[in-house]
Amino acid sequence: MAKKILLIDDEAGFTQLLKMNLEKSGGFEVAIQNDSTQALTTAREFGPDVILLDVVMPGMDGGDVQAQFQSDPILKDVPVIMLTALVDSAELSDGAVAQSGSSVVLPKPVNLELLMKVIGETLEP
Numbered sequence: 001m002a003k004k005i006l007l008i009d010d011e012a013g014f015t016q017l018l019k020m021n022l023e024k025s026g027g028f029e030v031a032i033q034n035d036s037t038q039a040l041t042t043a044r045e046f047g048p049d050v051i052l053l054d055v056v057m058p059g060m061d062g063g064d065v066q067a068q069f070q071s072d073p074i075l076k077d078v079p080v081i082m083l084t085a086l087v088d089s090a091e092l093s094d095g096a097v098a099q100s101g102s103s104v105v106l107p108k109p110v111n112l113e114l115l116m117k118v119i120g121e122t123l124e125p
Contacts, residue, residue, distance in 0.1 A: 003028055003049045003123055004028075004029050004031070004050075005050055005119070006033065006039075006046050006048035007030055007032050007052045008034075008036060008042075008051065008054060008065060009032075009034065009057070010034055010036065011034075015032040016032070019032055022116075028119075031048070036057040037060055039069075040068045040069070040072065040075075044075065050079050050081065051069065051080045053103075056084065066082075066103065079103075081103065081104045081106060081115075081118060083106050084105060084107065104122065
């Protein structure tokens with residue numbers, strides 16, 4: 001059964017490209033929400049296994065959206081992978097991921113191979 005990924009990012013072109021690449025890789029059903037203020041509603045309706053969340057967005061930033069998820073009884077245990085252009089691969093050793101609280105943080109532009117690895121590790125029981 002396909003794992004469900006919710007992608008929340010205000011850049012529509014980026015989300016469409018990432019959705020296509022994730023679904024093409026197999027094993028994923030991807031939903032997109034480009035309006036951060038609608039993220040909670042979309043997440044409740046979609047029931048994701050993992051959430052990819054941009055940090056910097058108009059309306060509500062990723063931290064605000066994540067706080068909503070953490071206080072929601074349905075979504076509080078869904079893992080979140082943060083995506084941000086605020087750090088780049090050069091700032092992280094070997095493009096490695098950074099931890100921020102309970103979330104993994106990946107730099108944008110996203111390295112698809114690294115993202116797939118992190119998603120796989122995040123979804124392991």
